Amino acid sequence: MIDWQSIDLDVIRQHATATHRKAHGSRPDVLQIRYEGDEAVLKDYTYSDTWFRRLIAPLLVLREVRALKQLNGVTGVPQLYFVYNRYAFLVESVNGVAASQVQKNTLDNEFFERMKKVLDNIHEKGVTHCDLRSAGNTLITPDHQPWLVDFVASIHQSSRWNFVGRWIFDQFVEADYGAVLKLKKRLAPDLLTDDDIDKMEHPRSIAEKIGRKAGRSVRYITRNLFTKKTK
């Protein structure tokens, strides 16, 4: 296994074999890296918009890195390899296809159960993902294991006496599970049970609706406030 820390960021960038996303506006470069036969993925805001990079990117990197550290060892979450600076970090490469690219009706119930299990595990460790409604953030391996990427909008469980914080966390927990149903509707609508449909149509609590909106707005605010419109 490569000692990624010993390699300069410039050299890492020179070893990109594919671009998952090119930096623009508030988006980072997300690059597939191959170095001496080992694979990794670099997320790097160095070439995002200047003001966004200066003010917001370091906070996003902190937030995502903090979540990945907290979730180290959870199956279905890439391992953090190294943080190069305030803008760039390297993670384990997942050999999978984004759920947004997967053909309809190719997944079975077990896949969705596995995804719920991954969520159970990350919630137990005190992290909610908060951006699973974007299907690009769930990767699916050839043997149908779900992997969650992009923890930039994630939130952490609050201390025991912070009741408001804990309540908010619970809303995002619900929102994460709600995203599994959304994915099921998109990729395997025939598998939706009456209970699933009921949950989607009547979220159990007002809280879940708020959680969903908030999940979107965390990202919306950070993405749009400090960047030039690129479209």
Ligand SMILES: Nc1ncnc2c1ncn2[C@@H]1O[C@H](COP(=O)(O)OP(=O)(O)O)[C@@H](O)[C@H]1O
């Ligand atoms: N660890 C990884 N392994 C393989 N592909 C990845 C990994 N992380 C990200 N990707 C790919 O790069 C895309 C963009 O990464 P993501 O972290 O979601 O960045 P963004 O914040 O720009 O949405 C993902 O949709 C996925 O296709």
Ligand SMILES: [Mg+2]
């Ligand atoms: Mg993403």
